[in-house]
Amino acid sequence: QKEVEQNSGPLSVPEGAIASLNCTYSDRGSQSFFWYRQYSGKSPELIMSIYSNGDKEDGRFTAQLNKASQYVSLLIRDSQPSDSATYLCAVHNNNDMRFGAGTRLTVKP
């Protein structure tokens, strides 16, 4: 069974703080890793992708991947109330795309 695990939260951080979201996966053959943001009642939208070990930065977002530990994370710097959403970790292997249950993030003004 291919699984993607996330802490369900809720994770609450004050405005301007760093939010740290974590994800582990079971399929060692996984090749691509993604973070999606989902606002309540809406469909998910892709915010970050990472394919190799290390860090990838895009604006206030940094994705981190450690394939040996089967671990991927997302850091959100200078968190804003508009970042309040559920963040879904997704893992891809050969047309098979699996999602975690998501972590609900609340950024308090």
Added chain:
Amino acid sequence: SQTIHQWPATLVQPVGSPLSLECTVEGTSNPNLYWYRQAAGRGLQLLFYSVGIGQISSEVPQNLSASRPQDRQFILSSKKLLLSDSGFYLCAWDGGGIGELFFGEGSRLTVL
């Protein structure tokens, strides 16, 4: 640019009734297409994916089926809905074949 559309957006159906959800993609050819279901407060469950016309891979459901009659059309169906089929159904296409999914607006199904 590429776009993906789903319909209907919302539907309420009685138990035992049939279902048909449709998804179309514009601006690309031979996309990998996916159907997911999200129960209330839960993650995304992969239902079906398709790499081409008539090619469907099924993950979980017993009473749901999918078809891909045209390159950019993906249909989710059921002959008899169950209460447990309620949820938010999402169609997605893979932008580059590497897992970067772009989702439609979703179809919210309530089975009573």
